[in-house]
Amino acid sequence: MSDWIDTDLCVIGGGSGGLSVAAGAAQMGASVVLIEGHRMGGDCLNYGCVPSKALIAAAKKAHAHRSSAPFGVTADEPAVDYAAAMDHVKRAIATIAPHDSVERFEGLGVRVIEARAAFCSPSEVEAGGHVIRARRFVVATGSSPFVPPIPGLDSVPYLTNETLWDLRERPSRLIVIGGGPIGLEMAQAHRRLGCEVVVLEAFKALARDDAEIAAIALDRLRAEGIDIREGAKATEVSGSAGAIRVGLEGGDAVEGSHLLVAVGRRANVSGLGLDKAGVEHTDKGVTVDGGLRSVSNRRVYAIGDVAGGLQFTHVANYQAGLVIRNALFRLPVRNRTDIVPWATYTDPEIAQVGMTEAEAAESLPHGWEVHRFDFAGNDRAIAEGRTEGLIKVVVAKGGKIRGASIVGPQAGELILPWALAMSQGLKIGAMAGVIAPYPTLSEVSKRVAGAYYTPRIFGRPWIKRLIRLLARLG
Numbered sequence: 092m093s094d095w096i097d098t099d100l101c102v103i104g105g106g107s108g109g110l111s112v113a114a115g116a117a118q119m120g121a122s123v124v125l126i127e128g129h130r131m132g133g134d135c136l137n138y139g140c141v142p143s144k145a146l147i148a149a150a151k152k153a154h155a156h157r158s159s160a161p162f163g164v165t166a167d168e169p170a171v172d173y174a175a176a177m178d179h180v181k182r183a184i185a186t187i188a189p190h191d192s193v194e195r196f197e198g199l200g201v202r203v204i205e206a207r208a209a210f211c212s213p214s215e216v217e218a219g220g221h222v223i224r225a226r227r228f229v230v231a232t233g234s235s236p237f238v239p240p241i242p243g244l245d246s247v248p249y250l251t252n253e254t255l256w257d258l259r260e261r262p263s264r265l266i267v268i269g270g271g272p273i274g275l276e277m278a279q280a281h282r283r284l285g286c287e288v289v290v291l292e293a294f295k296a297l298a299r300d301d302a303e304i305a306a307i308a309l310d311r312l313r314a315e316g317i318d319i320r321e322g323a324k325a326t327e328v329s330g331s332a333g334a335i336r337v338g339l340e341g342g343d344a345v346e347g348s349h350l351l352v353a354v355g356r357r358a359n360v361s362g363l364g365l366d367k368a369g370v371e372h373t374d375k376g377v378t379v380d381g382g383l384r385s386v387s388n389r390r391v392y393a394i395g396d397v398a399g400g401l402q403f404t405h406v407a408n409y410q411a412g413l414v415i416r417n418a419l420f421r422l423p424v425r426n427r428t429d430i431v432p433w434a435t436y437t438d439p440e441i442a443q444v445g446m447t448e449a450e451a452a453e454s455l456p457h458g459w460e461v462h463r464f465d466f467a468g469n470d471r472a473i474a475e476g477r478t479e480g481l482i483k484v485v486v487a488k489g490g491k492i493r494g495a496s497i498v499g500p501q502a503g504e505l506i507l508p509w510a511l512a513m514s515q516g517l518k519i520g521a522m523a524g525v526i527a528p529y530p531t532l533s534e535v536s537k538r539v540a541g542a543y544y545t546p547r548i549f550g551r552p553w554i555k556r557l558i559r560l561l562a563r564l565g
């Protein structure tokens with residue numbers, strides 16, 4: 092027996108995107124129903140960003156022990172309690188969870204239904220014995236780990252980002268399939284916590300990032316003892332718990348105690364009744380227009396990982412804002428991808444916004460330039476003993492900033508002014524003219540912007556002649 096609920100907005104999925112839409116819309120006075128079928132907070136809180144960054148933080152502490160000798164502090168091999176590190180992960184999740192909880196959202200005026208949702212018609216969703224009729228629907232169901240059809244994989248115990256956090260015993264030798272951000276962040280964290288780690292990457296590790304930038308991070312990971320094999324496609328898996336063997340294309344094989352599969356994501360579109368709602372979709376997600384509306388059912392929006400674009404928490408949040416503007420205020424919106432930054436939290440970190448050098452070479456007409464500044468020339472980096480880093484910026488004709496790529500300590504923090512500059516259409520002169528506090532890593536941004544002007548100012552004989560002339564005039 093179903094009851095009927097009429098509402099302005101029905102949001103399916105209580106993760107990064109869904110929670111942002113629901114909170115924003117409810118606080119603006121819309122009636123909102125939010126449906127979550129598993130855990131409030133979604134992937135980011137429970138299985139993604141938060142646990143991974145918490146484990147990375149534990150690993151950093153272990154690494155600090157080993158790397159303190161140059162600072163006059165005796166280095167030693169730390170005693171790692173892996174279960175306690177995982178307790179830290181759980182505490183981090185538990186500390187943030189109230190912010191994403193049913194109680195908080197009900198307090199904001201959202202009606203939360205804890206059940207799985209599915210469309211039963213183009214304008215109705217069924218969940219937990221309710222039928223929800225809404226003026227607009229937002230599909231924010233996220234993604235799940237893609238498990239590739241590698242022969243033998245289904246017959247061995249393997250880990251994904253959903254099960255890794257339940258481990259209590261430290262893997263003695265971890266095999267990671269996939270050299271993307273999940274694979275490499277977890278590879279370094281485990282290496283620093285004392286595991287042997289081998290990463291198998293079919294093509295190129297960190298392929299989405301600038302190649303020169305990625306190479307600096309990969310060199311560091313290898314120097315820490317991670318065996319990163321590129322061009323190593325996993326083609327078969329065998330063995331049992333504690334003794335797993337992964338066969339590679341070409342006949343080679345690696346063995347380990349545990350296996351982590353991190354080869355990308357699968358959009359959560361199945362079981363949602365999208366066909367009953369007339370919502371076009373593919374295995375990459377819901378097919379949306381530039382304003383994130385379904386191309387085939389205009390009542391329906393999709394945001395976050397299920398919208399088929401960049402898969403980051405801040406993208407889901409940004410898209411939530413666009414949907415609120417369009418669905419509640421009927422303002423035109425455009426989902427921009429050219430100004431979205433991202434960071435990979437290896438050490439050194441990698442961050443990117445806009446075009447890489449290779450993308451500029453492919454798509455910009457003549458007249459663009461790339462400028463570099465090495466962290467070895469930054470006083471703070473020298474004081475901290477962290478000079479391994481590089482910032483590169485792509486500048487188009489006329490000084491327009493088209494991209495920034497950073498590898499180095501805190502690259503994820505350092506990318507923000509570049510994201511701001513690009514979103515505001517600022518030119519490189521704005522960054523060159525900013526006053527950066529000394530001594531900070533942030534000075535690398537000012538210095539790389541200054542590099543744009545060096546040949547323009549110091550390389551022009553007429554400027555020197557002008558200065559001499561002005562000096563003569565008194």
Ligand SMILES: Cc1cc2nc3c(=O)[nH]c(=O)nc-3n(C[C@H](O)[C@H](O)[C@H](O)COP(=O)(O)OP(=O)(O)OC[C@H]3O[C@@H](n4cnc5c(N)ncnc54)[C@H](O)[C@@H]3O)c2cc1C
Nearest residue numbers: 104106107108128133134139208232233395396402403404
């Ligand atoms: C290991 C890992 C590390 C990551 N690290 C970062 C990072 O550092 N920074 C970053 O920006 N991004 C990171 N990401 C990506 C980030 O987690 C995702 O991009 C983000 O969670 C997407 O948000 P979402 O709202 O689209 O989906 P989710 O947060 O996954 O939320 C979707 C929700 O929908 C629910 N749901 C699904 N189907 C239904 C249904 N039929 N009915 C009801 N509810 C349903 C799910 O239970 C889930 O709670 C990481 C991802 C992983 C896996």
Ligand SMILES: NC(=O)c1ccc[n+]([C@@H]2O[C@H](COP(=O)([O-])OP(=O)(O)OC[C@H]3O[C@@H](n4cnc5c(N)ncnc54)[C@H](O)[C@@H]3O)[C@@H](O)[C@H]2O)c1
Nearest residue numbers: 269270271272273291292293324325353354355402434435
């Ligand atoms: N710091 C962050 O913001 C962060 C961290 C983790 C994840 N994420 C998000 O999650 C998404 C998924 O991350 P991911 O690392 O799982 O995926 P990914 O697609 O970025 O990388 C997966 C890698 O696995 C390789 N691969 C596929 N099949 C293989 C095989 N059989 N053998 C060997 N290698 C194989 C691919 O070539 C690819 O390089 C990211 O794209 C990102 O959007 C973000």
